[in-house]
Structures are given as C-alpha cells and as structure tokens.
Amino acid sequence: MNRQILTDLLRKRDFKAVRSILEVMYTVDIAALLAELDDKEMILAFRLIEKAKAAEVFAEMSSSMQAYLVEMFTEKELKELLDELYMDDTVDLLEELPANLVTRILEQVDREKRAQINTILNYPEDSAGSIMTTEYVDLRRTTTVREAMEHIKQTGIHKETIYTCYVLENRKLIGIVSAKDLMTMDDDLTMDELMEKEIISVTTHTDQEEAVRLLSRYNLLSLPVLDQQGYMVGIVTIDDAMDVLVDETTEDMEIMNALSPSEQPYFETGVFRHAKNRIVWLLFLMLSATLTQTIIAHYEAAFTAVPLLVSFIPMLTDTGGNCGSQSSTLIIRGLALDEIHFGDIFRVVFKEFRVAILVGAALAIVNGVYMVIRYRDPMLALLVSISLVATILIAKMIGCVLPLFAKKLHMDPAIMAAPLITTIVDVCSIMVYFQVATHLLGLI
Structure with a gap:
C-alpha cells in the first residue's frame, strides 16, 4: 500500500475499501503510512481503523502525530482510545504531550486508572517502574490449569501479554507459570504444583538498562516489577525492552559523536535545537585543541631546524586518535554488555598494552621502510617510528582506561569516545613527537 492509493480512495470517499485495506496491514506499517498523509487525511484514515487496532497504531505514532490526534478527537473518541491503550503506552503519551x-x-480516565498513571509518572526517569505496564495475568496458588485457562480467556484481551502468568499471594509474587505449561499440562494440576519458584525480578527503582539486560540474559518475554515492600506492581515486556534498547543506543551514539542527546526525530527537531545540541561539545573540543597549538609553538625551534618534521604531525595524531577510538569503542561495548567491569582494569590494560606493541611495531616498520625509501634519512625514519609506537601505546592506554573510570564515577562511558579521546591523544602525541625529535636531533 502506498500513499497515492490511500489518498485516492479517501478523496473518492471509498471508506469501505480503505477500512478493508487497513484491516490487513500491520499496525507499525499503518502508522508509517499515516505519517505520509496531511493532517486532514491522517485523522480521517485513523477514524476508519477498528477500535482495538487503532490503539495499537496510535502507540506506534510519533509524539507530534499523537498530539494532533488528541487535540482533534471528540471526548467520546478520546475515551474509547484510552480504554484500549495499555498503561505503559498511556504513560508514554502523557510524558510527551503539553500540559x-x-x-x-486525565479527565477521561477513571479514578483508579488515574491513580495508577500518577504512580508510574512519579517513578524515577529511566527506571523499571517508569516503563512497566500494570496489565498482566495474575493467578492464585490454588488455581487449577482449567481455571487458569478460563481466567485468561475472560481477561487476556485486556492484558499486555498472556505468555507468562504470575502467581500471587497477598499481592506478593510466589511463582511464574508459562502459557506453554498451561496448554500442555493436566487440567487438574494447581499452580502450586506447576509454578516456577526461582524468580528473576526487578524493583520499581531498578535502572531500565538493568531490566533490559536481565530480559536478554535469561531470554524472558516479560520481567516482574516489585515495589519497595516486595509487592508486585507490574511487568516490563520485551517490546518495552526493545524501545529502551533503541533509545539507549541512540543516546550513546550521539554522545560518542559529541552531540547532546535528543529524543526528538531528526526532522521534528528545529535548526536551533540541532545547533544547541552540537555547539557545546564543539566549543569544548575546539578550546581543548588550542592546547595542541600551544605545544607546537613551544617546539618551534625544532621544526624551524627541520621543517619536514611538521609534515608528519597529521599522520601521528590521526593514527593515535584512531587507535584510541578503537580501544574505547571495544571497552564501551564490553561495559554495555556487562562483559567488562572496573575490577578488570588491570587485565584490560595488560591486553591493550600487548595489542599496542604489536600494532605499533607493525605500523612503525611499514612507515620506517617507506620513509627510508622516500627521504633517504634513517634517523628521520627512526624518529617518526619511535614517536608512532609511543603514540599508539599512549592512545591504547587512554582509550581503554577512561571509559572504565567514567563507569566507576557513574558517568556514561560513551562520553569517553572518539572526539574527546582524539583531542587528548593529539596533545600527548605532539608532546611525545617533539620530545623524541629534540633528543634525537641533539645527538646528530
């Protein structure tokens, strides 16, 4: 289905055809298609979607589209939509809309649901409580398989997931039962006989990234969330985890490339906002780079005597920056996947040291041979090769250590990525280069 076909059908007012087409499309594809329409066509097409499916489409829309629809809906349409939306989608909507x-x-929801919304909104940002949903299948210890299946048939349509059911006693989680078990076990078995008692759970204040890590590590479809008293209050589902993963990955990519994180899509972010997100880091890096200029000026006598020295500065700084970025990228990835911890710092340093020696030796040999052939000056080749090895060694050490210390200080390790490390390595490589040059030229 493309935009032109849908637009033609809407203009011909062939609503039956539009409804039949939208009925067989995936919700995410409908949301993407509606995003291509103008406002009047979009709301007209949205009103032709079946109610339950419309809520799923709405959840896939951008915040600007959602805001427009909420503004245009009648009170009845808004209430019908909110009745079909899951709790976590409702909370996400409220976080993005103007007051x-x-x-x-909030005027369209009942008192109980309003209280649940306010509770979730009060949880810390980026916590498991802030992304959980309160719609899950709960069972009792004495419930039989037959009774559980009947309960799911009656209430499952209103739950975010029915693939994992939770056995509660006085609101406290005592076990977990999968839908597979319910469908394959004897009807007279009770949940007490069937449930899994080894439970992986998080609290409402657990960081959302930790919740995602647990879902991934244990291959779970949903993760129970408990409050500070141990009562079960909700679940984090795999689709919530995917959203968190996308958001966190996007944020890390932006930070690693010297950008202030932004949750808005590229085209929905204004020019001034884009400039604001970039200019702070660029100013910091530009001012930091003036330190390199100061060092070069300090060693002016060295390259006045041998002007050719200046031509190798870009090669040294670029190689050092690339080596530092390689190390930092691997360490940041390891920290994100929980493969590396601060306690591993000496193992990491030792490994990167050995890598630096091998890489430095290989590059120095190639560079040395090239310089001897081209410039017929073994001493100059030795100078640049020594500087290259030292630069790579320093870059590797800086690249692997800084993200670990950032993590230890509860900062985002992505801060210690390419732009910052390149700036630091540039300063170090220039200092090493001219120190080596000064000593070797003094021996000549």
Whole structure:
C-alpha cells in the first residue's frame, strides 16, 4: 500500500475499501503510512481503523502525530482510545504531550486508572517502574490449569501479554507459570504444583538498562516489577525492552559523536535545537585543541631546524586518535554488555598494552621502510617510528582506561569516545613527537 492509493480512495470517499485495506496491514506499517498523509487525511484514515487496532497504531505514532490526534478527537473518541491503550503506552503519551492535553486525557480516565498513571509518572526517569505496564495475568496458588485457562480467556484481551502468568499471594509474587505449561499440562494440576519458584525480578527503582539486560540474559518475554515492600506492581515486556534498547543506543551514539542527546526525530527537531545540541561539545573540543597549538609553538625551534618534521604531525595524531577510538569503542561495548567491569582494569590494560606493541611495531616498520625509501634519512625514519609506537601505546592506554573510570564515577562511558579521546591523544602525541625529535636531533 502506498500513499497515492490511500489518498485516492479517501478523496473518492471509498471508506469501505480503505477500512478493508487497513484491516490487513500491520499496525507499525499503518502508522508509517499515516505519517505520509496531511493532517486532514491522517485523522480521517485513523477514524476508519477498528477500535482495538487503532490503539495499537496510535502507540506506534510519533509524539507530534499523537498530539494532533488528541487535540482533534471528540471526548467520546478520546475515551474509547484510552480504554484500549495499555498503561505503559498511556504513560508514554502523557510524558510527551503539553500540559493542556494531559489534563484533557486525565479527565477521561477513571479514578483508579488515574491513580495508577500518577504512580508510574512519579517513578524515577529511566527506571523499571517508569516503563512497566500494570496489565498482566495474575493467578492464585490454588488455581487449577482449567481455571487458569478460563481466567485468561475472560481477561487476556485486556492484558499486555498472556505468555507468562504470575502467581500471587497477598499481592506478593510466589511463582511464574508459562502459557506453554498451561496448554500442555493436566487440567487438574494447581499452580502450586506447576509454578516456577526461582524468580528473576526487578524493583520499581531498578535502572531500565538493568531490566533490559536481565530480559536478554535469561531470554524472558516479560520481567516482574516489585515495589519497595516486595509487592508486585507490574511487568516490563520485551517490546518495552526493545524501545529502551533503541533509545539507549541512540543516546550513546550521539554522545560518542559529541552531540547532546535528543529524543526528538531528526526532522521534528528545529535548526536551533540541532545547533544547541552540537555547539557545546564543539566549543569544548575546539578550546581543548588550542592546547595542541600551544605545544607546537613551544617546539618551534625544532621544526624551524627541520621543517619536514611538521609534515608528519597529521599522520601521528590521526593514527593515535584512531587507535584510541578503537580501544574505547571495544571497552564501551564490553561495559554495555556487562562483559567488562572496573575490577578488570588491570587485565584490560595488560591486553591493550600487548595489542599496542604489536600494532605499533607493525605500523612503525611499514612507515620506517617507506620513509627510508622516500627521504633517504634513517634517523628521520627512526624518529617518526619511535614517536608512532609511543603514540599508539599512549592512545591504547587512554582509550581503554577512561571509559572504565567514567563507569566507576557513574558517568556514561560513551562520553569517553572518539572526539574527546582524539583531542587528548593529539596533545600527548605532539608532546611525545617533539620530545623524541629534540633528543634525537641533539645527538646528530
């Protein structure tokens, strides 16, 4: 289905055809298609979607599209939508909307749901509690398989997932039962006989990245969330985890490339906002780079005597920056995947030291041979090769250590990525280069 076909059908007012087409499309594809329409066509097409499916499509839309629809909906349409939305999608919507629309939405929900929304909104940002949903299948210890299946048939349509059921006693989680077990076991077995008692769970204040890590590590479809008293209050589902993963990965990519994180899509972010997100880091890096200029000026006598020395500065700084970026990227990845911890710092340093020696030796040999052939000056080749090995060694050490210390200080390790490390390595490589040059030229 493309935009032109849908637009033609809407203009011909062939709503039956539009409804039949939208009925067989995936919700995410419908959301993408509606994003291509103008506002009037978009709301017209949205109103032709079946109610339950419309809520799923709405959850896939951008915040700007959601805000427009909420503004245009009648009170009845808004209430019908909110009745179909899952709790976590409702909370996500409220976090993105302006205050006047938030008030309008809260007026359409009952007191119990409003209390649940306020509770979730009060959890710390980026915590498991802030992304959880409160719609899950709960069972009792004495419930039989037959009773559990009947319960799921009656209430499952309103739950975010029915693939994992939770056995509660006085609101406390005592076991987990999978839908597979319910469908394959004897009807008269009770949950007490069937449930898994080794439970992986998080609290409402657990960092959302930790929740995602647990879902991935234990191959779970959902993860129970407990409050500070141990009562079960919700679940984090695999689709919530995917959203967190995308957001965190995007944030890390932006930080690693000297950008302030932004949650807005590229085209929905204004020019001034884009400039603001970039200019702070660029100013810091530009001012930091003036230190390199100061060092070069200090050694002016060295390259006045041998002007050719200046021509090798870009090669040294670029190689050092690339080596540092390689190390930092691997360490940041290891930290993100929980493969590396601060306690591993000496193992990491020792490994990167050996890698630096091998890489440095290989590059120095190639560079030395090239310089001897081209410039017929073994001493100059030795000078640059020694500087190259030292630069690579320093870059590797800086690249592997800084992310570990950032993690230890509860900072985002992605801060210690290419732009910052390149700036630091540039300064170090220039200092090493001219120190080596000064000593070797003094021996000549």
